[in-house]
Amino acid sequence: MSAVILVGAQWGDEGKGKIVDVLARDAHWVVRFQGGNNAGHTLVVNGQRRVLHLLPSGILHSNVKCAIGPGVVLDPEVLLQELKALAESGIHVPPERLRVSDAVPIILPWHREIDRLREARLGAGKIGTTGKGIGPCYEDATGRRAIVARDLTDKARLLTALQRIAPDVTLLLASLGVAEPDWETVADHYVALGQKLLPHLDDVGARIDEALTAGEKVLMEGAQGTLLDVRHGTYPFVTSSATVAGGACTGLGIGPTRIDRVVGVVKAYATRVGSGPFPTELNDDIGQRLRDVGHEYGSTTGRPRRCGWLDVFALKHAARLNGLSGMFLNKIDVMSGLERVAICTGYTIDGVPVRDFPSHSVDLERAVPVYEWHDGWQENISGCRNFDALPVTTRAYIRRIEALTGIGCDLISVGPDRDESIVLRATWPA
Numbered sequence: 001m002s003a004v005i006l007v008g009a010q011w012g013d014e015g016k017g018k019i020v021d022v023l024a025r026d027a028h029w030v031v032r033f034q035g036g037n038n039a040g041h042t043l044v045v046n047g048q049r050r051v052l053h054l055l056p057s058g059i060l061h062s063n064v065k066c067a068i069g070p071g072v073v074l075d076p077e078v079l080l081q082e083l084k085a086l087a088e089s090g091i092h093v094p095p096e097r098l099r100v101s102d103a104v105p106i107i108l109p110w111h112r113e114i115d116r117l118r119e120a121r122l123g124a125g126k127i128g129t130t131g132k133g134i135g136p137c138y139e140d141a142t143g144r145r146a147i148v149a150r151d152l153t154d155k156a157r158l159l160t161a162l163q164r165i166a167p168d169v170t171l172l173l174a175s176l177g178v179a180e181p182d183w184e185t186v187a188d189h190y191v192a193l194g195q196k197l198l199p200h201l202d203d204v205g206a207r208i209d210e211a212l213t214a215g216e217k218v219l220m221e222g223a224q225g226t227l228l229d230v231r232h233g234t235y236p237f238v239t240s241s242a243t244v245a246g247g248a249c250t251g252l253g254i255g256p257t258r259i260d261r262v263v264g265v266v267k268a269y270a271t272r273v274g275s276g277p278f279p280t281e282l283n284d285d286i287g288q289r290l291r292d293v294g295h296e297y298g299s300t301t302g303r304p305r306r307c308g309w310l311d312v313f314a315l316k317h318a319a320r321l322n323g324l325s326g327m328f329l330n331k332i333d334v335m336s337g338l339e340r341v342a343i344c345t346g347y348t349i350d351g352v353p354v355r356d357f358p359s360h361s362v363d364l365e366r367a368v369p370v371y372e373w374h375d376g377w378q379e380n381i382s383g384c385r386n387f388d389a390l391p392v393t394t395r396a397y398i399r400r401i402e403a404l405t406g407i408g409c410d411l412i413s414v415g416p417d418r419d420e421s422i423v424l425r426a427t428w429p430a
């Protein structure tokens, strides 16, 4: 059996979509275990760019099965739209190729509304969510008020489930100045969507367990990033799910002893979209240059991403939280043309070196990065296909990141396309 968990090691948008697409070549299954359509994973194949929000990034490989675990929150309309868009481009996904947990919590219209209204109320202190209703849906799941996929398969069942939660929903909506939903209309609409989902519904944990027992390779695709984890991220400027590797087990329904490897996707510099502390942020020409050259605009919301130097102190925190055994270093091509490049190796607070990553935003806001400087490189490296072809200073930068984190690179990515990669070692266990 081979189970590999792949997570974002920073604040999301590390290039997970590309890496999953590369690893999917050798996978039998690619599965999502948390998050929802707040994710935006970009895949570039033969120059054609696609962004997936909910479907696992293995979906373009016709021999790979995909699954969405019960740890995800699912907007059925988004899922059906993505399937439709794929079908229009000639990729038909039969139900047996996409299994969806029948226990997955469903994002309902008021989740999106609550998300947006709460953000508006927070004003300048807003989280900067994607507005997709992710947080409110997870709140309902944890609060034992979720409507789950299997509730959508029968109108009487759905109405009973809606009646149970109606008093809570109505109370909350009223506090935000929103009228009570028409439950009958809601039920009709979601039962119709449920009929379309029905052929996909399954016990995803059981299917993955069977696949592993049969010796198949399963890639677990994280969304967002470690520093957005609801418990270990830069709280409260986080998403509402467990983005760390541990979340894969609970988000799918398999045990930790089934996992072989955990790999982290790392962008060669740092970005963040939305509010919250970002110690190595560059509000200058270099930050703007990284944004322009790296096309750092959100795949889900189109917002400009904040850019900064690579934060290895935060990366070591991510390595510990996830138990990383390998790294994928992406977008190093974007750093070409800089005279000098910096790596943050630690923080001080009030002049005192910090021992552990201060993840709470109140503490992190006070952190001052400690940098070490390296020579940059001027060459366009997107054509490089082996490590020795990289400029000596690029190699030194990569080796320094490996030395500081104690984690080796499986792959260096030098461009968005599947093939713009330097493979250093196998990710799948032999």
Ligand code: GDP
Pocket: 008, 012, 013, 014, 015, 016, 017, 018, 039, 040, 041, 042, 043, 044, 294, 295, 299, 330, 331, 332, 333, 334, 413, 414, 415, 416, 417
């Ligand atoms: P994800 O959410 O982690 O999947 O990342 P996104 O897709 O939101 O953002 C990553 C962006 O970088 C996408 O536009 C990718 O096509 C692009 N990308 C990924 N790897 C590389 C790379 O090595 N070099 C360059 N220039 N772009 C890359």
Ligand code: IMO
Pocket: 008, 011, 012, 013, 014, 038, 039, 040, 041, 127, 128, 129, 130, 131, 132, 133, 134, 135, 222, 223, 224, 225, 228, 237, 238, 239, 240, 273, 274, 275, 299
């Ligand atoms: P991928 O999978 C980057 C951020 C939002 C916001 C915070 C909470 O593409 O890497 P939410 O809508 O989840 O309640 O927003 O999390 N965020 C992401 N940032 N990449 C993502 O996904 C993100 N998904 C959510 O910007 O700061």
Ligand code: MG
Pocket: 012, 013, 014, 039, 040, 041, 042, 299
């Ligand atoms: Mg993204």
